Amino acid sequence: MAHNFEPVAISTKEDFKLGGPVKWCAGCGGHAVLSTVMNVLPETGIDKDDVVFVSGIGCSSRFPYYINTYGFHSLHGRANPIASGIKASNPNLSVWIVTGDGDSMAIGGNHFIHLIRRNINVNILLFNNKIYGLTKGQYSPTTPKGSVTKTSPDGTIENAFKPGELTMGAQGTFFARTVDSDPKMMKKVFKAAAEHKGTSVVEILLNCVIFANQVHKDITGKDVREDHQIFLEEGKPMIFGKDRNQGLMMRCNKMEKVTIGENGVTEDDLIVHDPQDADDSNHYRLVRMELPEFPVAMGVIRAIDSTVFESALFDQVEHARKETKIKNMDDLLHSGNVFESKG
Amino acid sequence: MAKNHRVIELDEVVVKFAGDSGDGMQLTGNQFSDTSAFIGNDLSTFPDYPSEIRAPQGTVAGVSGFQVHIGHKEVSTPGDQADVLVAMNPAALKANMKWLKDGATVIIDIDNFDNKHYKKAGYTEDPLHDHSLEGYNVVKAPISMLSRDVALQQGLDNKGAEKTRNQFVAGLLYWLFNRDLKIGEDFLKEKFKTKPALVKANIAVLHEGYNYAETIEALSTTFHVDPVKGKKGLFRNMTGNQATAWGLLAAAEKAGLGLFLGSYPITPATEILQEITKRKHLGAIAFQAEDEIAGITSAIGASFAGKLACTSTSGPGLALKGEAIGLAVMTELPLVIVNVQRGGPSTGLPTKTEQSDLMQALYGRSGESPVIVIASSSPANCFDFAFQAAKLSLEHMTPVILLSDSYLANGSELWPIPEMKNMPDIVPPLVADNDEDYEPYKRDPGRLNRYWAIPGQPGLRHRIGGLEKADVTGEVSHDPKNHEVMVKLREAKVQKVADFIPEQEVIGPESADLLVVGWGGTYGAIVSAVNDLIEEGKSVALAQFNYINPLPRNTAEIFSHYKKILVCELNLGQFASYLRSKHPQFEYLQYNKIQGLPLFISELKVKCNEVLESIK
Numbered sequence: 001m002a003h004n005f006e007p008v009a010i011s012t013k014e015d016f017k018l019g020g021p022v023k024w025c026a027g028c029g030g031h032a033v034l035s036t037v038m039n040v041l042p043e044t045g046i047d048k049d050d051v052v053f054v055s056g057i058g059c060s061s062r063f064p065y066y067i068n069t070y071g072f073h074s075l076h077g078r079a080n081p082i083a084s085g086i087k088a089s090n091p092n093l094s095v096w097i098v099t100g101d102g103d104s105m106a107i108g109g110n111h112f113i114h115l116i117r118r119n120i121n122v123n124i125l126l127f128n129n130k131i132y133g134l135t136k137g138q139y140s141p142t143t144p145k146g147s148v149t150k151t152s153p154d155g156t157i158e159n160a161f162k163p164g165e166l167t168m169g170a171q172g173t174f175f176a177r178t179v180d181s182d183p184k185m186m187k188k189v190f191k192a193a194a195e196h197k198g199t200s201v202v203e204i205l206l207n208c209v210i211f212a213n214q215v216h217k218d219i220t221g222k223d224v225r226e227d228h229q230i231f232l233e234e235g236k237p238m239i240f241g242k243d244r245n246q247g248l249m250m251r252c253n254k255m256e257k258v259t260i261g262e263n264g265v266t267e268d269d270l271i272v273h274d275p276q277d278a279d280d281s282n283h284y285r286l287v288r289m290e291l292p293e294f295p296v297a298m299g300v301i302r303a304i305d306s307t308v309f310e311s312a313l314f315d316q317v318e319h320a321r322k323e324t325k326i327k328n329m330d331d332l333l334h335s336g337n338v339f340e341s342k343g
Numbered sequence: 344m345a346k347n348h349r350v351i352e353l354d355e356v357v358v359k360f361a362g363d364s365g366d367g368m369q370l371t372g373n374q375f376s377d378t379s380a381f382i383g384n385d386l387s388t389f390p391d392y393p394s395e396i397r398a399p400q401g402t403v404a405g406v407s408g409f410q411v412h413i414g415h416k417e418v419s420t421p422g423d424q425a426d427v428l429v430a431m432n433p434a435a436l437k438a439n440m441k442w443l444k445d446g447a448t449v450i451i452d453i454d455n456f457d458n459k460h461y462k463k464a465g466y467t468e469d470p471l472h473d474h475s476l477e478g479y480n481v482v483k484a485p486i487s488m489l490s491r492d493v494a495l496q497q498g499l500d501n502k503g504a505e506k507t508r509n510q511f512v513a514g515l516l517y518w519l520f521n522r523d524l525k526i527g528e529d530f531l532k533e534k535f536k537t538k539p540a541l542v543k544a545n546i547a548v549l550h551e552g553y554n555y556a557e558t559i560e561a562l563s564t565t566f567h568v569d570p571v572k573g574k575k576g577l578f579r580n581m582t583g584n585q586a587t588a589w590g591l592l593a594a595a596e597k598a599g600l601g602l603f604l605g606s607y608p609i610t611p612a613t614e615i616l617q618e619i620t621k622r623k624h625l626g627a628i629a630f631q632a633e634d635e636i637a638g639i640t641s642a643i644g645a646s647f648a649g650k651l652a653c654t655s656t657s658g659p660g661l662a663l664k665g666e667a668i669g670l671a672v673m674t675e676l677p678l679v680i681v682n683v684q685r686g687g688p689s690t691g692l693p694t695k696t697e698q699s700d701l702m703q704a705l706y707g708r709s710g711e712s713p714v715i716v717i718a719s720s721s722p723a724n725c726f727d728f729a730f731q732a733a734k735l736s737l738e739h740m741t742p743v744i745l746l747s748d749s750y751l752a753n754g755s756e757l758w759p760i761p762e763m764k765n766m767p768d769i770v771p772p773l774v775a776d777n778d779e780d781y782e783p784y785k786r787d788p789g790r791l792n793r794y795w796a797i798p799g800q801p802g803l804r805h806r807i808g809g810l811e812k813a814d815v816t817g818e819v820s821h822d823p824k825n826h827e828v829m830v831k832l833r834e835a836k837v838q839k840v841a842d843f844i845p846e847q848e849v850i851g852p853e854s855a856d857l858l859v860v861g862w863g864g865t866y867g868a869i870v871s872a873v874n875d876l877i878e879e880g881k882s883v884a885l886a887q888f889n890y891i892n893p894l895p896r897n898t899a900e901i902f903s904h905y906k907k908i909l910v911c912e913l914n915l916g917q918f919a920s921y922l923r924s925k926h927p928q929f930e931y932l933q934y935n936k937i938q939g940l941p942l943f944i945s946e947l948k949v950k951c952n953e954v955l956e957s958i959k
Contacts, residue, residue: 111636
């Protein structure tokens with residue numbers, strides 16, 4: 001008898017479709033993300049009744065209304081603590097946070113770093129379109145410096161956040177990057193995020209057709225993407241480019257872009273990607289890479305094992321339950337200093 | 344030990360311990376309280392400390408106090424004025440002189456009464472010789488010197504020896520009140536369980552204080568307070584914050600749910616968080632969040648996931664939680680918000696009491712955002728009202744704000760231990776798995792609550808959120824008429840709670856010249872004042888409110904039976920304003936105090952008499 005090693009699909013894409021209108025603009029990257037998520041969920045082996053989508057405020061955050069799971073569309077920036085409360089209550093649920101660069105990097109910045117620091121086992125899908133869409137075009141914390149927007153008519157004078165750097169700075173255990181125009185890449189990355197135990201941050205470079213159209217075109221454009229992106233895979237050398245002849249190597253403690261065959265560089269000289277590297281130096285280098293010096297890193301950049309908050313929490317609960325003589329409220333009420341009055 | 348001195352039988356006595364923040368006065372106060380409880384006195388305590396951990400030594404700003412009122416009769420407050428004051432330094436004396444009864448016993452640590460300390464305390468003259476202590480029984484004890492000598496002999500180092508002087512004080516008090524030293528020894532053995540050297544030294548100092556008191560003539564009179572009559576059974580000495588935490592734990596057990604507390608440390612509410620963190624053995628989860636907002640929103644997540652979810656805070660934190668309370672109103676999830684009030688606005692008086700968050704609790708949110716508001720009125724009944732807050736929240740599917748205050752939170756009183764089987768049932772409106780008729784905003788016709796379907800339950804997947812919901816289906820709706828329907832439904836649901844809470848009670852005659860009205864933590868002082876006035880033959884009664892939104896159904900009916908209504912509260916008149924808006928047919932006189940202090944019995948009596956005079 002043949003063994004089937006595929007995870008048992010206890011749900012299908014159809015189970016997750018709601019049937020109502022999806023009210024994102026035509027051409028918004030959100031549609032592709034939604035469709036990919038619906039494709040991935042059945043493959044995770046998680047019961048459809050055990051999935052929860054939590055969001056904050058913004059275009060991205062309408063997501064829970066478009067997918068047939070338990071869903072919570074909450075307050076601006078607060079999806080992370082709401083999700084934390086859900087996981088600390090029921091660790092068996094598969095909790096997904098859908099957020100944007102305004103929601104997570106600005107108003108919810110504090111919650112973003114603390115969720116990651118705690119390493120609660122949730123998946124964050126961060127729609128990074130580098131603009132406030134729902135309020136119609138103000139700059140966000142990821143808007144490139146100098147950009148002209150409705151609230152920066154003379155160009156922004158603020159440095160932009162890189163979500164990957166924040167994740168690393170908060171001791172994140174999982175960071176991946178993908179683009180809305182590549183469903184295959186998204187699927188791989190979302191699946192890896194779902195499988196990771198701990199907080200998974202997935203930055204999706206997403207196009208806002210109305211207020212920041214083509215903001216990522218230097219990275220995602222059909223003509224440039226192979227030369228301007230590097231898709232990282234565990235255990236494989238860092239190669240990219242249309243002709244697969246470009247790569248990344250370390251020289252004098254610095255990462256360099258090199259061409260295979262030039263100056264004696266061979267494939268063996270390239271860095272082999274190790275997302276589990278306990279030394280995070282290369283992960284930092286990868287999340288920071290920018291055009292034109294470097295290609296932009298895609299795929300799972302970092303995925304390390306570490307203590308998961310809710311596992312440790314419930315271990316403590318179990319331990320306390322086992323050790324105590326106080327098993328219920330009546331026991332507690334009669335514990336310690338009790339005085340008897342004979343009246 | 345035979346005693347050759349006069350013993351005075353007292354019905355009640357108020358003792359105040361005062362010293363530097365580091366003098367251990369809170370510990371001695373607790374030790375003395377527990378000892379009194381152990382022998383069967385009724386009691387009420389109140390710690391009074393600065394917001395700095397260690398304010399400059401010897402200054403009035405750095406004085407930390409602990410007041411305990413013990414009684415052979417029932418006591419309801421820590422007392423207006425002290426019969427016995429322990430002052431460890433001149434600053435402690437200076438800060439407390441105005442709270443002394445005539446003829447009070449004043450025990451001072453004479454070792455700290457020198458020019459250097461007088462200067463720090465701001466005395467220009469030596470208070471021991473300027474006649475200001477005339478009429479008091481002043482006991483000048485070399486507390487620091489004797490306790491240090493004994494402790495050093497017992498092998499403690501200088502620093503450790505300094506810290507034993509509070510046990511010398513305890514010893515003095517044990518003698519003064521004819522207490523069994525063994526109770527004090529047991530307290531120390533428990534307190535320093537893991538440090539036998541400290542136990543030994545402190546017990547030796549305790550005895551030294553006792554023996555000193557016995558030897559000197561200044562204390563030829565001692566006091567005896569009999570066990571309280573009519574109180575029978577098992578009791579605990581409970582602070583308001585501990586009682587609040589336990590009330591929430593009890594409600595979770597009764598409802599068959601796990602307890603989740605999402606909270607951020609803030610004075611004077613922090614002990615609630617600390618208490619719940621210790622109760623993992625009962626399955627309780629305390630989540631110390633990164634800020635006030637994460638405290639409440641993590642609780643909202645926990646509520647969505649099927650927990651009895653709570654958050655605890657004080658006024659500034661409640662302000663930060665406002666938006667999230669609105670979310671809980673909109674999503675109609677159960678949530679208990681405990682607000683332990685302190686002096687405000689802004690950082691205000693973090694360690695002092697006030698009742699100035701009432702309007703914030705009632706109205707401090709965007710939109711029409713009704714919540715149930717209830718208030719505890721004694722340290723021990725914080726248990727009952729925390730339990731009741733959880734019950735109402737769970738059964739009516741709505742946030743509840745429970746108002747406590749610094750005075751209740753840190754004060755303590757003897758509490759008859761309840762049995763869980765006698766606590767009321769809590770039945771949240773859960774949904775059966777795969778219920779095909781489930782709709783997120785379908786309501787129970789009796790209570791108007793929606794039903795609670797929990798993620799993970801098969802066949803009940805649904806979405807909620809902060810956008811306006813369509814009636815019944817819970818879909819997002821911007822329909823104008825639907826919005827009005829939903830606003831009115833949410834309000835009606837909260838007002839319906841009036842059918843499920845007890846009617847307002849009155850202490851005193853059903854009709855009289857004057858009805859004193861109070862709410863929440865002022866109960867002890869007001870009931871003492873009103874009872875005194877009734878005993879004096881005055882025509883006065885008390886209605887102390889615990890249920891604020893909605894008000895009890897019989898509120899107007901009660902008010903109609905009195906010639907005058909006097910609303911007493913620790914703010915500029917927030918409850919009075921609220922009553923004017925709800926029952927405008929009555930005239931409300933006000934007595935307000937905004938000093939960070941509780942109401943005093945004496946000042947209330949003066950005010951009541953003034954109003955009674957005006958009626959004649």
